[in-house]
Amino acid sequence: xxSPFALDARVAACKTDYRxxxxxxxxxxxxxxxxxxxxxxxxxxxxxxAEQLIAIDPTWRVAFIGASYEESQLAYRTKTTTASNAxxxxxxxxxxxxPQRDRMAFIGQRRxxxxxxxxxDLLLSTSLHEGFPNVVxxxxxxxxxxxxxxxxxxxxxxxxxxxxxxxxxxxxxxxIIAAQAEGLSLGNxxxxxxxxxxxxERSVEALLLIYLS
Numbered sequence: 001x002x003s004p005f006a007l008d009a010r011v012a013a014c015k016t017d018y019r020x021x022x023x024x025x026x027x028x029x030x031x032x033x034x035x036x037x038x039x040x041x042x043x044x045x046x047x048x049x050a051e052q053l054i055a056i057d058p059t060w061r062v063a064f065i066g067a068s069y070e071e072s073q074l075a076y077r078t079k080t081t082t083a084s085n086a087x088x089x090x091x092x093x094x095x096x097x098x099p100q101r102d103r104m105a106f107i108g109q110r111r112x113x114x115x116x117x118x119x120x121d122l123l124l125s126t127s128l129h130e131g132f133p134n135v136v137x138x139x140x141x142x143x144x145x146x147x148x149x150x151x152x153x154x155x156x157x158x159x160x161x162x163x164x165x166x167x168x169x170x171x172x173x174x175x176i177i178a179a180q181a182e183g184l185s186l187g188n189x190x191x192x193x194x195x196x197x198x199x200x201e202r203s204v205e206a207l208l209l210i211y212l213s
Contacts, residue, residue, distance in 0.1 A: 001203030052173035143187030
């Protein structure tokens with residue numbers, strides 16, 4: 001469950017202009033992807049989506065929030081952390097080769113991810129699989145549109161028009177543009193869904209009903 005009150009307070013207190021901080025331009029459109037660099041998040045697909053998006057509309061910029069497990073300075077090393085670090089090297093190399101690399105930014109781990117999402121035009125999720133996607137709910141809570149690939153429980157959360165079933169960069173880029181064009185009305189729709197279905201209070205009520213049944 002999400003605490004809208006807590007997220008609202010964080011967003012209200014934030015005064016940072018992330019477009020200016022990341023790209024030196026307050027007028028660009030900003031899409032973000034949030035997640036540790038692992039195979040399930042599919043950053044390689046996300047880079048291809050960013051390239052297609054910028055090719056269609058050069059005013060877009062894409063920021064990647066997160067890093068590999070080892071870059072996050074965990075105190076232990078496992079096969080998972082080592083694989084994450086190796087994948088990160090591939091992701092950064094792919095980014096460096098991109099003709100649009102100056103319009104993308106890998107900004108590492110951040111404590112203000114929610115604030116960044118709130119000021120963005122869109123959250124992109126390119127996951128192959130994962131558990132319940134909390135970052136999607138956070139974006140919905142702060143009224144930021146989301147475009148996602150099809151995985152896990154995403155169909156129970158997002159409207160169908162925001163889910164792209166084929167893992168195709170062009171289709172995802174076009175979905176981003178369409179979602180951004182809906183503007184404030186889409187953000188309000190997503191926030192209303194969270195308020196009705198997935199606040200902490202709603203989650204507790206639902207769990208209690210399961211036990212009572």
